[in-house]
Amino acid sequence: GENVEQHPSTLSVQEGDSAVIKCTYSDSASNYFPWYKQELGKRPQLIIDIRSNVGEKKDQRIAVTLNKTAKHFSLHITETQPEDSAVYFCAATPGYSTLTFGKGTMLLVSP
Amino acid sequence: EAGVVQSPRYKIIEKKQPVAFWCNPISGHNTLYWYLQNLGQGPELLIRYENEEAVDDSQLPKDRFSAERLKGVDSTLKIQPAELGDSAVYLCASSLDPSGGASDTQYFGPGTRLTVL
Numbered sequence: 502g503e504n505v506e507q508h509p510s511t512l513s514v515q516e517g518d519s520a521v522i523k524c525t526y527s528d529s530a531s532n533y534f535p536w537y538k539q540e541l542g543k544r545p546q547l548i549i550d551i552r553s554n555v556g557e558k559k560d561q562r563i564a565v566t567l568n569k570t571a572k573h574f575s576l577h578i579t580e581t582q583p584e585d586s587a588v589y590f591c592a593a594t595p596g597y598s599t600l601t602f603g604k605g606t607m608l609l610v611s612p
Numbered sequence: 613e614a615g616v617v618q619s620p621r622y623k624i625i626e627k628k629q630p631v632a633f634w635c636n637p638i639s640g641h642n643t644l645y646w647y648l649q650n651l652g653q654g655p656e657l658l659i660r661y662e663n664e665e666a667v668d669d670s671q672l673p674k675d676r677f678s679a680e681r682l683k684g685v686d687s688t689l690k691i692q693p694a695e696l697g698d699s700a701v702y703l704c705a706s707s708l709d710p711s712g713g714a715s716d717t718q719y720f721g722p723g724t725r726l727t728v729l
Binding site: 507533535537543544545546547550590592594599600602603604605 | 652723
C-alpha cells in the first residue's frame with residue numbers, strides 16, 4: 502500500500518517568513534495529493550490539492566508543487582501569519598481509494 | 613451547505629463498555645469514511661463506504677469494531693468492548709462519489725473524542 506513520509510514534524514517561523522513542508526510517497530499510481538490544515542481540537546480542512554497532471558498549483562499565499570519522477574510534493578506558505586499556526590497534513594491516493602496521510606507538521610508562526 | 617455532522621463530540625467511558633458514534637455526511641455524498649486519529653498523528657482509515665456497501669474495511673479491528681450505513685446516508689461506528697488503547701479521535705468524512713476527479717475531495721466532520729478509563 503501507499504506510504505507517505507512528511508517533514509519536518511515541527512516548523513517555527515517568524516511572521517512574514519515563508520514555510521515549506523515536504524512529503525514523499527511510495528505508490529507511483531497515486532494521482533491526487535491534498536493538504537489539510539487542522540487547528541487544535543478542530544476538524545481537518547482542505548486548503549489546497551493537486552493532481553498528477555499538473556506540477557504546481559497556487560492559491561493566494563499557498564502553493565503546492567509536485568514532482569512525479571521523484572515522488573514528492575511540497576506545500577509552500579508565503580508571508581506567514583499567526584493564524585497559519587496549525588498542524589498540516591499531506592496525503593496521497595491513487596484515486597477511488599483511501600487517502601494515506603503523513604504524520605503531520607506543526608507550524609508555529611511567531612508574531 | 614451543512615458540513616459533515618458527528619455526535620457525540622466527546623465521550624468518556626470505562627473499559628469494557630460499549631460505545632457508538634454517529635455520522636451524517638454532506639447531502640448527496642455517496643462515499644463515507646471513518647478514520648481514527650491518535651494524538652500527534654494523521655488520520656488512519658478504519659472503513660470506507662460507497663453508498664451502503666463497505667468497500668474497504670481492511671483496517672477495521674473486526675473483533676471489537678463494527679459499522680453500518682443503512683440506506684446509504686447516516687453511519688454508526690461501534691466499539692464493543694472498548695479498551696484503553698481505543699482512546700482517540702474518531703473522524704468521519706464524506707466525498708461526492710467514487711468516480712474520481714474533484715469527487716476525491718474529502719470533507720471531515722469535527723470528530724468524536726473518546727476517552728476510555
